[in-house]
Amino acid sequence: MLQEFNKLSAINQAGVLILAILIGATLIIWMLKKVQPQNNWDELVNRVKSWWIMALVFFGAVSLNKNISLIFFALLSFWSLKEYVTILKTRRADHWALILAFLAVPLQFYWIYTGWYGMFLIFIPVYMFLFLPISLILAQEPSGFLESSAKIQWGLIAFVYGLSHLGFLLILPNVSAKLISGQALLLFLVIITEMNDVFQYLWGKTIGVHKILPKISPKKTWEGFVGGVLTTTGFSIFLKFLTPFTNGQIMLISFTLAIAGFCGDVVMSAVKRDVGIKDFSTVIPGHGGMLDRVDSLCYTAPVFFHITAYFYFQGIIPHF
Amino acid sequence: MFQKLFFLLVVKPFMKIFIGLRVYGRQNLPNSHPFIIVANHSSHLDTLSLLSVFPIKDLSKIQPVAAGDYFDRNKALSFLTHHLFNILTIPRSGINRENNPVDIMKKAIDEGKSLIIFPEGTRSLTGEIGHFRRGIAHLIMEIPSLKVIPVFLANMGRSLPKGEYLPIPFFCEIVIGEPPLLQGEKSEMVQALENSVRGLKQSYEQYYRE
Numbered sequence: 284m285l286q287e288f289n290k291l292s293a294i295n296q297a298g299v300l301i302l303a304i305l306i307g308a309t310l311i312i313w314m315l316k317k318v319q320p321q322n323n324w325d326e327l328v329n330r331v332k333s334w335w336i337m338a339l340v341f342f343g344a345v346s347l348n349k350n351i352s353l354i355f356f357a358l359l360s361f362w363s364l365k366e367y368v369t370i371l372k373t374r375r376a377d378h379w380a381l382i383l384a385f386l387a388v389p390l391q392f393y394w395i396y397t398g399w400y401g402m403f404l405i406f407i408p409v410y411m412f413l414f415l416p417i418s419l420i421l422a423q424e425p426s427g428f429l430e431s432s433a434k435i436q437w438g439l440i441a442f443v444y445g446l447s448h449l450g451f452l453l454i455l456p457n458v459s460a461k462l463i464s465g466q467a468l469l470l471f472l473v474i475i476t477e478m479n480d481v482f483q484y485l486w487g488k489t490i491g492v493h494k495i496l497p498k499i500s501p502k503k504t505w506e507g508f509v510g511g512v513l514t515t516t517g518f519s520i521f522l523k524f525l526t527p528f529t530n531g532q533i534m535l536i537s538f539t540l541a542i543a544g545f546c547g548d549v550v551m552s553a554v555k556r557d558v559g560i561k562d563f564s565t566v567i568p569g570h571g572g573m574l575d576r577v578d579s580l581c582y583t584a585p586v587f588f589h590i591t592a593y594f595y596f597q598g599i600i601p602h603f
Numbered sequence: 604m605f606q607k608l609f610f611l612l613v614v615k616p617f618m619k620i621f622i623g624l625r626v627y628g629r630q631n632l633p634n635s636h637p638f639i640i641v642a643n644h645s646s647h648l649d650t651l652s653l654l655s656v657f658p659i660k661d662l663s664k665i666q667p668v669a670a671g672d673y674f675d676r677n678k679a680l681s682f683l684t685h686h687l688f689n690i691l692t693i694p695r696s697g698i699n700r701e702n703n704p705v706d707i708m709k710k711a712i713d714e715g716k717s718l719i720i721f722p723e724g725t726r727s728l729t730g731e732i733g734h735f736r737r738g739i740a741h742l743i744m745e746i747p748s749l750k751v752i753p754v755f756l757a758n759m760g761r762s763l764p765k766g767e768y769l770p771i772p773f774f775c776e777i778v779i780g781e782p783p784l785l786q787g788e789k790s791e792m793v794q795a796l797e798n799s800v801r802g803l804k805q806s807y808e809q810y811y812r813e
Contacts, residue, residue, distance in 0.1 A: 373761060378767055378771065382771055
């Protein structure tokens with residue numbers, strides 16, 4: 284059976300791995316319910332059910348043709364920005380600025396589609412940043428201008444610019460020496476980020492005692508954080524086949540990504556506390572909104588992209 | 604016919620993907636027509652989204668009540684709104700015995716049509732629910748067995764406020780409540796209706812707070 288497994292492409296091997304993890308989790312929950320039926324397992328059951336759906340949708344979107352995957356990530360950005368602006372207090376005067384902010388989504392992904400790296404890098408931090416305040420000024424409502432400018436730009440950078448790195452990762456050319464594709468790197472990034480979330484959650488639930496940032500995220504603990512980071516670092520060895528990294532490199536990178544993922548999570552928690560809500564929405568049973576799931580990716584995607592670009596794609600990307 | 608295709612191919616996908624419409628309290632909708640829906644009004648999206656809640660085959664039985672002076676003001680708008688949204692136009696001023704809005708609405712209900720009514724009479728600019736007009740009480744008193752369903756519409760006015768023509772893709776939500784107890788004087792009925800819609804607004808806002 285191992286022979287058959289080795290014959291599969293890297294992408295499909297990742298698929299099998301994801302399937303194995305999901306089946307394992309489902310079995311463990313089933314056993315826990317049998318052994319301790321008096322406990323309430325609903326939250327865990329919902330979480331795992333949602334994971335099945337998210338994993339299938341994501342894996343399907345990534346293993347199909349690249350254009351479909353790009354559209355999927357554009358929709359992910361669009362949906363995340365949508366959840367973000369919905370929870371903000373917006374002014375009537377922000378109407379056109381918000382419309383333009385949403386238009387930045389297809390544009391950003393168009394730069395990715397054509398492989399225009401330079402534009403992908405500066406469109407939101409430079410051009411949208413300069414242009415958005417102008418569109419706000421045209422509404423001639425100075426009260427709240429700075430706040431609206433800042434909030435909309437922040438959302439654009441976090442959810443459009445940040446998440447769009449997933450798209451550019453996807454279209455990176457194969458690293459010729461080792462035939463590792465952009466798709467494989469993308470799968471590695473998303474699996475590591477989400478497993479890190481799961482590990483931190485599990486460690487927190489089982490041995491979490493000392494709160495780490497109680498005013499920002501009441502449920503997070505030092506035990507969850509440290510346990511999660513270390514487990515993620517160790518787990519990354521199993522994903523080596525998706526990347527051109529050595530053992531040492533992949534562990535160092537995963538260690539960094541685990542911390543970055545935690546940062547993304549707590550930053551978005553801070554946003555929620557500031558606005559006064561508990562979850563961004565309730566579309567994903569057991570998890571909350573799309574943003575509650577994607578928050579760590581907003582940090583890990585750009586970090587991972589630039590680490591990989593620095594070490595493996597020097598001189599290659601600008602030649603697009 | 605046009606209406607059904609329009610809703611199937613344009614409105615429903617738009618509501619799902621662009622607006623991300625979420626509906627709560629669907630179980631409070633009656634199984635049979637006629638009934639009336641009473642909702643707060645802040646946007647043209649209100650009618651569109653309420654209609655999209657119903658199965659497409661029921662659309663011919665549902666009529667949003669709309670101001671004649673606005674929607675019949677030119678031939679093209681009148682044609683489109685009557686054919687795509689099946690609106691029932693009533694006058695807002697110059698009311699006499701021939702064109703009494705209550706009679707117009709009662710006639711539609713007697714024909715088995717369900718109505719969508721916005722008792723504020725106009726779109727609110729601030730998102731606050733305005734004073735409900737008295738006409739609704741006249742209608743309820745004429746048809747005592749009529750089922751009246753209160754509905755709160757959230758975020759529609761943020762997405763497409765009065766005066767704008769391009770919507771922002773905010774998440775919008777529809778909260779359908781239970782029929783309130785309507786009795787007593789007309790002013791008491793109107794107040795009871797207003798309170799039930801305001802109550803839905805409050806419970807919606809509290810749901811997202813911790």
